[in-house]
Amino acid sequence: MSEYVQVPSPSGKSAAWSPAANWLIPVALLLLSAVPVVAGSLRLAEMVGGLPVLPDGDRVRSAPVALVAHIVSVTVFSVLGAFQFAPRLRRRRRGWHRIAGRLVVLCGLLTALTGLWLTLFLPRGAADGDALVAIRVVVSVAMAACVCLGFVSVRRRDFAAHRSWMIRGYAIGMGAGTQFFTQMAWIVAVGPVTTVGTTSTLTAGWLINIVVAEWIILRGAAGPGRQSCGGADGDGAAGVTGSAAGTPAATSAVQPAVARRC
Ligand code: HEM
Numbered sequence: 001m002s003e004y005v006q007v008p009s010p011s012g013k014s015a016a017w018s019p020a021a022n023w024l025i026p027v028a029l030l031l032l033s034a035v036p037v038v039a040g041s042l043r044l045a046e047m048v049g050g051l052p053v054l055p056d057g058d059r060v061r062s063a064p065v066a067l068v069a070h071i072v073s074v075t076v077f078s079v080l081g082a083f084q085f086a087p088r089l090r091r092r093r094r095g096w097h098r099i100a101g102r103l104v105v106l107c108g109l110l111t112a113l114t115g116l117w118l119t120l121f122l123p124r125g126a127a128d129g130d131a132l133v134a135i136r137v138v139v140s141v142a143m144a145a146c147v148c149l150g151f152v153s154v155r156r157r158d159f160a161a162h163r164s165w166m167i168r169g170y171a172i173g174m175g176a177g178t179q180f181f182t183q184m185a186w187i188v189a190v191g192p193v194t195t196v197g198t199t200s201t202l203t204a205g206w207l208i209n210i211v212v213a214e215w216i217i218l219r220g221a222a223g224p225g226r227q228s229c230g231g232a233d234g235d236g237a238a239g240v241t242g243s244a245a246g247t248p249a250a251t252s253a254v255q256p257a258v259a260r261r262c
Contacts, residue, residue: 017087026082029170032177033078040071059123066117073110074176080104081170101154101166108147108169116140127198135203143172164217171213172206179205 042053047061047068060067081104083089090097119136146169153161182201186193193201 019088022086022088026086029082029085029174030079032174033082034177035180036176037075037078040075044068044071056125059125060118063118063122066114066121069110070114070118073107073114074173077104077107077111077170077173078177080107081173084166085170105147105151108173109144111173112140112144112147115143125198127193127195129195129199132195132199132202135199135206139172139175139206143169146172167213167217168210171209175202175206175209177205178208181205182208 039054042050043057043060046052046054046057047064080100084097084101084104116137119133119140124133146165150162150165150169153159153165179202182204183193183197186197186201190197
């Protein structure tokens with residue numbers, strides 16, 4: 001039998017998401033992923049006979065299977081993943097969160113593995129140096145690890161850890177969106193991107209997202225999904241159970257919440 005426990009926040013008030021968060025969070029994430037997702041669609045269109053709008057077509061099309069798998073998986077991961085962070089959807093449609101979540105995990109893994117494959121086996125772009133290759137390898141492995149740990153955590157009903165790992169995995173994936181802005185900033189401030197420019201702007205995109213993700217995790221700002229641990233289907237975003245209790249993420253998650261013991 002389930003037992004509900006009211007855990008007061010330090011202020012004594014129960015925190016709740018503003019209703020706007022239910023659409024603001026997915027919309028913001030969709031906007032962030034818009035440029036790489038549109039670029040991917042243009043590349044796919046080009047591959048089936050559309051106009052070549054993007055540069056470097058001959059080079060990237062030399063690994064067509066990995067490229068198509070990468071673009072399809074990043075699109076599903078980015079779009080479906082954005083809705084996993086909508087508080088009300090996550091809490092009220094747990095069946096949906098669970099089914100969509102499995103697809104997001106699968107596509108996240110495929111994104112990371114095809115990203116790794118493209119990094120290692122595609123002929124290098126003119127401005128891709130050794131450092132960028134090494135960083136992409138680290139990022140791919142880290143993204144795959146985060147998504148796997150997010151899945152393993154939720155199977156163990158460790159919802160605080162699930163929330164933290166999924167935020168990390170999604171943030172690494174969304175580096176592709178942030179990189180558009182860091183590259184634009186470089187072009188405006190410095191000029192055409194060189195090898196140093198490419199390496200530093202892509203790395204900056206990932207670093208910015210990782211810092212923001214850690215800030216969100218520490219503040220518990222992905223929030224009152226933490227109010228429930230998901231009950232029988234095990235898909236709430238973050239109750240506080242098991243090994244996560246006592247971690248900073250777990251502590252921030254429990255403060256304002258109505259925590260449910262599973
Ligand atoms: C672990 C993360 C990722 C890694 C390491 C990675 C790596 C790569 C690499 C090496 C390429 C070939 C590009 C080239 O050599 O010019 C590529 C292509 C691409 N990636 Fe990723 N990627 C990752 C995640 C993502 C995500 C999350 C998105 C979208 C939200 C994305 C969107 C794209 C697109 C659209 C292309 C095709 C570019 C083109 O056709 O010119 N990638 N990726």
